[in-house]
Amino acid sequence: MFQPSFDPGIIKSAGDKTEDLQNKYFFKWLIPGVIFLISIYVVTVGLIEGKFVYNPFNEQSLLVLICAWGISTLVTNRYKAPNTLNHYYEIAPYIKAAILMFLFLAFFNFFLRLEPYAGNLMFKTSVAFSGLEVFGFYLYFFGRSKKNGNGKIIAAPSTNGGNGQEDLKTVTPNYDTGEYFSFHDLVKSLKGIHLGHRAKILDLLSEPLEDEKIDKDKVSILSTSSTINIQVLPDRSQDLLINFHDLNDFRRLNYYLLNSYKKLKNGGLFIGSFIPLEKFREHLRTQMPHFLFAIIFPIHFIFHRIFPKLPVTKQIYFIITKGNNRIFSKAEIFGRLSFCGFEMIQDKMIGDRIYFICKKLKTISLEESPSYGPVVKLKRIGYQGEIIPIYKFRTMHPYSEFIQGDIYEKYHLDKSGKLRNDFRITSWGKILRKYFIDELPQLYNWLRGDLKLIGVRALSEHYYSLYPEDLQKLRTSFKPGLIPPYYADLPQSFNEIIASERKYLMLKSNKSFLTDLTYLTKAMVNIVFSGARSN
Structure with missing residues (x-):
């Protein structure tokens, strides 16, 4: 297991007020x-x-x-x-x-x-x-003399994470009255709410009540699709906020989540549910013969998965659906929650729904353009530690970039150096990656000068933090590239990837052009004749 660490002085802060x-x-x-x-x-x-x-x-x-x-x-x-x-x-x-x-x-x-x-x-x-x-x-x-330092950017320390989020200060509550919200109180509160699989839901919700001291007077339990019912609560007044209405029926989902965030105290619990896209597909499949499903599903996919993500068609989609029965993946909901400052504590599939328990533990992300459309702009570490935008066709579910660290903490890396059990990748994304189609927009980065043709990949801050510090500094001494040394050496593990990149960069330090030409030749031979592909 690798302990994430990096020297923040290497990275130029994206929020630096100094003109770039x-x-x-x-x-x-x-x-x-x-x-x-x-x-x-x-x-x-x-x-x-x-x-x-x-x-x-x-x-x-x-x-x-x-x-x-x-x-x-x-x-x-x-x-x-x-x-x-x-x-x-x-x-x-x-x-x-x-x-x-x-x-x-x-x-x-x-x-x-x-x-x-x-x-x-x-x-x-x-x-x-x-x-x-x-x-x-x-x-x-x-x-010009290389010693004069003309134009050299001095990297400023990074003060926050790659998503512009920081941990919140939480204070352990101290209630003199001892009026805590108990499991018995929860059972009584849920009597008026219709719930399928009630016993399993109660079993899931009993766990946070055992670990948390929740003020009895600072609990709100609702079943509503209206954000207005959340807005009436005083700001920072709730220790526990539960809404049993599925998130699929919120047209402005981030607006609802941010309002819920606003009403909770630091460290407060937020509990909800949603129907994941896999269940929508299964339900649609059971409603018709296979041949009819093969005809209907592509239309269903285009309307529910593509229309909401395009500026021209999303208004048509919301006019027709009024924001009801929206289709969300598990990765998108978890990503939106993380974007809005929540940290996932527990989740469980019960029936057709995923019930989640999360905590208000982070500040809201400062990211202005989360991945949502077909082309995404990802923040990556480039030459001299500069944060550069890398363009790609989206191969992951929207908002997936906000849970990369969470997936690493839970599953770590597999033997190839990729995140294990990475549920963020879409089915079509695997095809785009296999044939390098997702990387075509990076040609624009190459034209702009952000990337070279050959070079180590531009990494996210989280993945970059997994590298040894000496290699972190060596990486930022050169521009990243479109074709990485991975395809020349074909390493089989994360340690081998580290060794491959270190070898390439050391060779490049002495013979830049010859090294790039050698690695380009090897990479093209492996891709064309050996079938080397991105996993």
Whole structure:
């Protein structure tokens, strides 16, 4: 078992108020860049015509040229302040931008059906401009002394976890009256509420009452789908809040959970239930013949699983369903609870429902965009400890990133270094991962300069904390990559993964290009001919 630990000084805090140099364009490079492009264009026209003569083709081709230059600049982060002492990383955006600019010009030339004269003029200008620009910045970057430290980002200590959550201070209650809420009180309170499997539910709920001292006057037991019934309670007034209405009927689920969080004292218990998506599928299957189920289920899947997650269709979904009978996975509900500041204590499948017991033990997450749509933006540790957004097609249930640490604490890692019993991965996610489809959006990260083609994977803060401290520091000395050394060495355990990455990074420290070329060749051979795949 590995004890998570890391030096917070390595990680640059995502909440640091200091402006990030990497996200600011250098106008002293940007404005001269476009002026230089126009100048090269004028000179090219002069060389072709013998003198600069204005005609309609000039205006059209110059506009297309500037558009291609602008798009390639935005995509690759060209002209942004350097944040590295590695000059190869500094010059890479200009090379990528030159290639993209040429491709965009070819695209515009084909679809706009430009005259041959205009196309010839644009391509010649592009080649001349890109060649001179790359050569000029090459001389500039490699002419600087590596000792001057220009643009180096100094990592600030991380003050919170990867989700921006901190532990709450809890105080053990001391009631002079001794009026605690007992199991007998619970039985009496539930008499007016219809419950299936009452005995099993009472057995589950009896456990927290044995371990917790709950004030008898600070308990609320409801069965409601209206958040208003929660809002009427005073803030931070409850030791125990139970709602037996399924979470599936809350249209604004996070709003309900946050209101419940607000009404509980620190350390207060929150108990509820929901029907997981597996039970919806089983119920649908039992209602019809197999051939009809094969026709209906894809429609059911698209409407209940895809429509709510797309901006255009989710309003249609909620107008039709009014927020009732929403389909949630176990991972999504647990992730939402963690996002809202709750820590799972216990859960149990009783009948068709999962009943859960959780505690208000954390602050609410500061994450502004939890994974929900088809493309997710995940926070990962990049070069120099910078927190970078990595784009992927979603292969896990929504909000799954918030329970990664909980799953590790409960199940730890399997022999391959993956989380054991990871129920967060969807059925289609396994297929996307097997054929690397989920990683296609990372090509955008590569164009932006967040990733290299070859390099160790960009890790989440939790998974990063499992690595030895010396390897943590070594990892942040290089940019992460699209294709990791894993596919070259094919390690079979977490310890072997550690050894593989350490070997790769040590070799890269001495012979960067040759090491990447060797590992790329090995990885491609293993992927194409040996069938190496992501598990």
